[in-house]
Amino acid sequence: MMREEIISQAQTLGITEIGFVDPHDLACRKPDSSHAFSNESSSGVFDIMTDAKTIIVFLTGYLPHETPENLSVYAAGKDYHAVCREIAEGIAQPVTQRGFDIKIQVDNGCLNERTAAKLAGLGIIGKNGFLINKKYGSYCFIACIITNCKIEKSKPLAGECLKCGLCESFCPGGALSGASFDESRCASYITQKKGVLTSEEKRILNKSKSAWGCDICQRVCPMNKNAEYTNIHAFSENLVLRLSHEDISGREFRRKYADRAFSWRGKGVIDRNLSILNGKE
Ligand code: B12
Ligand code: SF4
Ligand code: SF4
Incomplete structure (x- = not known):
């Protein structure tokens, strides 16, 4: 019930790529390291929320029609940290309205977001390290909503990248x-x-x-050949195409x-x- 409500709320906000992870399944960054993640410990999630029960993970495609000249595509549009956070707050409404807690992470916390997205069934991990999604290829940001609301977890997708090198x-x-x-x-x-x-x-x-x-x-990457363009205005309009x-x-x-x-x-x-x-x- 809650699961379906969240999925449909996400759809009203233009988000179709969404899944659910049991926090016990997720590897977390070690507290004393800025980059390395430990696959043995999931305590980081519980440092963020002691009674965490689910991580809601969603993707925002960011590929615009115009290609920037001398900066990465991800940085041409509005800052994804703020954009994804706003969408996350909207998606979490069915949860917050029932009094559950949420904590949002977009590229700014201890959770390994690629692993979270993989566990949420949102794609596979390519040789280039990216989470590659069926719809958006690797041109997608990952956002996580940690909550103490229990929601049935998703199944990770089977399969690998083409390993073309x-x-x-x-x-x-x-x-x-x-x-x-x-x-x-x-x-x-x-x-x-x-x-x-x-x-x-x-x-x-x-x-x-x-x-x-x-x-x-x-x-x-050939797996990006049919990547869909973004449906998010903040990533497709008023772009900075040249620094x-x-x-x-x-x-x-x-x-x-x-x-x-x-x-x-x-x-x-x-x-x-x-x-x-x-x-x-
Ligand atoms: C530090 C960081 C960087 C650093 C180091 C990147 C790195 N590869 O480690 C730098 C500054 C270089 C960087 C650059 C970029 N980053 Co960055 N970065 C991060 C950050 C904050 C942590 C990543 C990290 O330290 N990883 C450590 C390594 C060891 O883990 P990992 O690469 O995530 O890989 C794990 C999974 O792949 C998993 N895994 C692999 N195979 C399998 C199989 C199974 C079954 C499972 C369960 C898991 C699994 O295990 C790996 C090890 O734990 C994350 C956000 C986050 N908190 O997760 C964003 C993040 C990875 N970055 C992102 C992006 C967009 C970029 C850039 C594309 C930006 C750009 N255009 O320049 C580049 C790409 C560079 C690259 N080739 O990775 C996105 C990636 C989205 C995606 N679709 O994958 C993230 C997730 C941010 C976000 N919220 O969207 N980044
Ligand atoms: S891994 Fe290589 S190709 Fe990929 S972003 Fe870093 S420098 Fe560029
Ligand atoms: S499909 Fe090829 S280019 Fe894409 S991640 Fe795999 S090895 Fe790299």
């Missing part, structure tokens, strides 16, 4: 190899990194041709782009990346 061979940093992922060689990570870049990092950034983020391992040096202060930059996912690191990092791409560094 294109993501590995086209990766500008060689960050993807076999089962491992070397974050320090990922252009997406490098474009967000503060400080002076090494010559190797500059080389990777130049190969990616992007001043913010990187989409290469998604662009080459450039702007004669404004850091504060003005933050104000101008406050609603964009590329602004949190500040103007300096983007200017540095643009200088490298323009051959000036």
